[in-house]
Amino acid sequence: MFNDLKTESASKLVEVREFLDLTSxxxxxAPTPTPNSLLTAKGLFYVHVYGVFEFTITSCVKKTISAINIESTNVNNIKPLLLxxxxxPEFDSLSSTKNRNWTQRWNLFEKIRDNVIAQISTDLMPTDGKNIRFAQLESIWKTFCISAPILNAPSIGGRLKDIVDNRNAIAHGNNTPAEIGSRVSISDLYNRYNEMSSYCSYIIQVFEDYVNNKDFMI
Known part of the structure; x- marks a missing residue:
């Protein structure tokens, strides 16, 4: 089920690597100064590699939800936090009502009482909607009750923060790509690339194992 995602994620990462190779x-x-256009290219690496990472994690979540739906598992047979x-829909109805609505409360618990089949929208992403950092990954892991470590290496948390911060600085106009690119060497960018490439592979494997082992079930 995840083979196509592995191929697509790897293909997108190859594009990042090829652009990095071209820039390099x-x-x-030295001592010839790096042209501004190439500093810009170095800065845009952050936008490029974050895009692949976000695609990988969101695609993993969608595929996992689809796998859960295919199983047609009753709600009482899935792990509580996954409820x-x-x-x-029932939680959204409750949260959108200012006054107590007993009918909506009953509807929620009737679904549990009747042990209905779990059907989850693949558009749901269990985060706060912000760029994906460790906190958002933690929310995803907790929602799905994933037992595997969130990070495949301790350094990834800080590395991801660095990538998101620089990506946002460029996207929001706080810094130009050239300004960001001037702060790092090309070898620094290769290190970031290698770490994120490894992490994307790790994420896919975690979700694939989760689905294959049916870890969403009690």
């Missing part, structure tokens, strides 16, 4: 080959040796997704 065009940078003149926050399975009963999302």
């Amino acid at each position: 080959n065009l940078i003149p040796p 926050s997704l399975a009963l999302n």
Whole structure:
């Protein structure tokens, strides 16, 4: 089920690597200053690699939800915290009502009483909607009750923060890509690329194992 995602994520990462290789080959040796256009290219690496990471994690969540739906599992047979997704329409109805609405409360618990089939919208992403950092990953892991570590290496949390911060600085106009690119060497960017490439592979494997082992069930 995840083979197509592995291929697509890897293909997108190859594009990042090829662009990084092109940039590296065009940078003149010291002491010649790096042209502004190549500093810009270095800065845009952050936008590029974050995009692949976000695609990978959101696609994993969608595929996992689809796998849960295919199983047609009753709500009482899935892990309790996963009910926050399975009963999302009922929770939304409750949260949108200012006054107590007993009918909506009854509807929620009737779904549990009747042990209905869990059908989850693949558009749901159990985060606060912000760019994906450790806190958002933690929310995803907790919602799905994933036992595997969130990070495949301790350094990834800080690395991800660095990538998101620089991506946002460029996207929001706080810094130009050239300003961001001037702060790092091309070898620094290769290190970031290698770490994020490894992490994307790890994320896919975690979700694939989760689905194959049916870890969403009690």
